[in-house]
Amino acid sequence: GEDVEQSLFLSVREGDSSVINCTYTDSSSTYLYWYKQEPGAGLQLLTYIFSNMDMKQDQRLTVLLNKKDKHLSLRIADTQTGDSAIYFCAESMGRDDKIIFGKGTRLHILP
Amino acid sequence: EAGVVQSPRYKIIEKKQPVAFWCNPISGHNTLYWYRQNLGQGPELLIRYENEEAVDDSQLPKDRFSAERLKGVDSTLKIQPAELGDSAVYLCASSVEARETEAFFGQGTRLTVV
Numbered sequence: 001g002e003d004v005e006q007s008l009f010l011s012v013r014e015g016d017s018s019v020i021n022c023t024y025t026d027s028s029s030t031y032l033y034w035y036k037q038e039p040g041a042g043l044q045l046l047t048y049i050f051s052n053m054d055m056k057q058d059q060r061l062t063v064l065l066n067k068k069d070k071h072l073s074l075r076i077a078d079t080q081t082g083d084s085a086i087y088f089c090a091e092s093m094g095r096d097d098k099i100i101f102g103k104g105t106r107l108h109i110l111p
Numbered sequence: 112e113a114g115v116v117q118s119p120r121y122k123i124i125e126k127k128q129p130v131a132f133w134c135n136p137i138s139g140h141n142t143l144y145w146y147r148q149n150l151g152q153g154p155e156l157l158i159r160y161e162n163e164e165a166v167d168d169s170q171l172p173k174d175r176f177s178a179e180r181l182k183g184v185d186s187t188l189k190i191q192p193a194e195l196g197d198s199a200v201y202l203c204a205s206s207v208e209a210r211e212t213e214a215f216f217g218q219g220t221r222l223t224v225v
Contacts, residue, residue: 008151033212042115042202042216043154088153092212098167099211101153 004102011108018076022089029091034074037086115217123223129191132220136205146202
């Protein structure tokens with residue numbers, strides 16, 4: 001069945017890079033996503049990657065996909081206090097299909 | 112432009128009582144979604160509306176949950192009677208077309224059942 005796993009917590013010093021990891025089980029997943037949820041707010045789509053891509057970069061965000069190992073990562077360069085949030089990894093078979101979310105990784109920024 | 116508006120933000124009720132949540136989607140968004148997010152979990156889709164029609168309610172516990180979207184704009188989600196396990200954040204989202212990945216989320220209603 002479909003399952004998305006990610007570690008629950010990550011602490012990073014301000015200015016360092018954050019790397020949030022995720023594994024998924026459904027090899028037919030075509031799209032993989034990263035969402036951000038700030039305290040008391042709904043989810044915001046940060047970025048997504050199509051399964052035929054290895055990497056996608058958008059300003060401070062870099063997404064790496066290892067399709068063989070079904071491993072997805074999100075790297076945030078120069079982590080700022082405003083990056084403090086819960087980051088959800090998610091997958092879907094297609095852009096119009098249902099999204100399956102992981103449990104989220106809470107990113108804590110140390111001063 | 113206003114985003115997705117949900118009310119109330121917080122609700123505390125005793126078990127077996129009814130509760131209702133309200134959602135006002137972004138103007139012009141035909142598709143509306145209700146999700147439940149349990150503590151420490153990702154959101155799970157409960158129901159999706161395209162205009163006033165519920166097109167996917169397979170995850171909605173129909174014995175106690177109901178939803179409506181009259182006139183294809185605002186929507187309400189109701190639980191009657193509430194159980195302790197219903198404590199969660201209920202998120203509403205909307206999108207122009209039926210594509211979850213393009214949905215904008217509201218802030219959610221945090222329900223606590225005691």
